Amino acid sequence: MDLINKSILFLGAGSAAEAIISGIIKGKVVSNNQLFVTNRENEERLSYLQERYQVICSRHKEELISKADIIILAMKPNDLEKSILPIKALFKENQLIISILAGKSTDKITDLIGLPIPVIRAMPNTSASIGYAATALTKGKYAIEQHMIQAKQLFQTIGMTTIVKEDDMHAITAISGSGPAYIYYLVEALEKAAIEAGLSSSVARELITQTVIGAGNMLRLSGEDPETLRQKITSPNGTTEAGISILENNHFRRIVMECVKGAKERSEELGNGQ
Ligand SMILES: NC(=O)C1=CN([C@@H]2O[C@H](COP(=O)(O)OP(=O)(O)OC[C@H]3O[C@@H](n4cnc5c(N)ncnc54)[C@H](O)[C@@H]3O)[C@@H](O)[C@H]2O)C=CC1
Numbered sequence: 001m002d003l004i005n006k007s008i009l010f011l012g013a014g015s016a017a018e019a020i021i022s023g024i025i026k027g028k029v030v031s032n033n034q035l036f037v038t039n040r041e042n043e044e045r046l047s048y049l050q051e052r053y054q055v056i057c058s059r060h061k062e063e064l065i066s067k068a069d070i071i072i073l074a075m076k077p078n079d080l081e082k083s084i085l086p087i088k089a090l091f092k093e094n095q096l097i098i099s100i101l102a103g104k105s106t107d108k109i110t111d112l113i114g115l116p117i118p119v120i121r122a123m124p125n126t127s128a129s130i131g132y133a134a135t136a137l138t139k140g141k142y143a144i145e146q147h148m149i150q151a152k153q154l155f156q157t158i159g160m161t162t163i164v165k166e167d168d169m170h171a172i173t174a175i176s177g178s179g180p181a182y183i184y185y186l187v188e189a190l191e192k193a194a195i196e197a198g199l200s201s202s203v204a205r206e207l208i209t210q211t212v213i214g215a216g217n218m219l220r221l222s223g224e225d226p227e228t229l230r231q232k233i234t235s236p237n238g239t240t241e242a243g244i245s246i247l248e249n250n251h252f253r254r255i256v257m258e259c260v261k262g263a264k265e266r267s268e269e270l271g272n273g274q
């Protein structure tokens with residue numbers, strides 16, 4: 001079972017679907033004519049995706065579902081029931097469902113469809129669009145190893161994958177699903193601070209972007225842990241120490257803990273339809 005000639009349908013055409021589509025196409029393992037996309041009603045959005053990525057976009061869900069080998073659920077978690085119930089009769093047991101929805105369990109999806117259909121739950125992130133996603137995968141009760149292999153092959157075209165217990169998915173959503181947004185938020189704040197300190201926005205953007213890329217690559221390539229890397233920058237009585245002491249005094253670590261806790265709790269709530 002591999003991805004050659006498999007039809008892959010996205011139910012949902014938002015930013016997550018686009019990031020994955022864009023990355024898959026760049027990965028060149030799957031070609032544009034294997035990718036199908038539909039959404040609730042936004043024709044303009046489908047035209048944009050069709051034009052930009054040369055994928056096949058259509059509002060004819062029945063036809064798309066009947067032809068699909070892999071169906072990727074990419075609507076908002078709270079739209080899951082409304083999306084699936086009217087079309088549940090169209091699903092077949094030999095299809096593979098991959099859900100990227102925050103919070104929603106594989107059991108919930110199987111129960112909704114009402115078939116012993118294989119479901120893989122995935123939590124990627126938007127870095128998929130450039131092949132740098134971090135995707136966690138877990139399998140539902142009707143999915144077998146072959147389904148996981150297929151899901152892994154697909155998500156490896158857009159970055160790294162790791163297989164986890166389904167119980168960990170809420171925490172993972174809070175860490176690596178939402179994670180890029182925390183980094184961007186930090187970058188926004190750094191840029192603002194740089195401008196306040198007298199730099200031009202273009203110089204600030206260029207230096208901060210390279211600083212983030214450099215730090216990310218150091219984490220990956222240096223073999224050192226983040227604490228050691230931080231200590232190497234922090235000269236005694238120097239500038240970094242002065243800056244970090246302000247973060248410490250303002251409980252930066254506690255704020256980050258609370259951020260992740262809040263995101264994890266929201267994933268749990270979404271799972272319960274709240
Ligand atoms: N944005 C992100 O970084 C990530 C999002 N996710 C998950 O991906 C899912 C989508 O998130 P976004 O793309 O950010 O949301 P979005 O709001 O940008 O897109 C949602 C899409 O679902 C479509 N939709 C709604 N009802 C539908 C129906 N009945 N049939 C077909 N399509 C329907 C909408 O038309 C829209 O295209 C969410 O469940 C989210 O938890 C997962 C990982 C990362």
Ligand SMILES: O=C(O)[C@@H]1CCC=N1
Binds near residue numbers: 102173177178
């Ligand atoms: O914010 C959200 O709910 C989604 C899930 C992970 C990233 N974005």
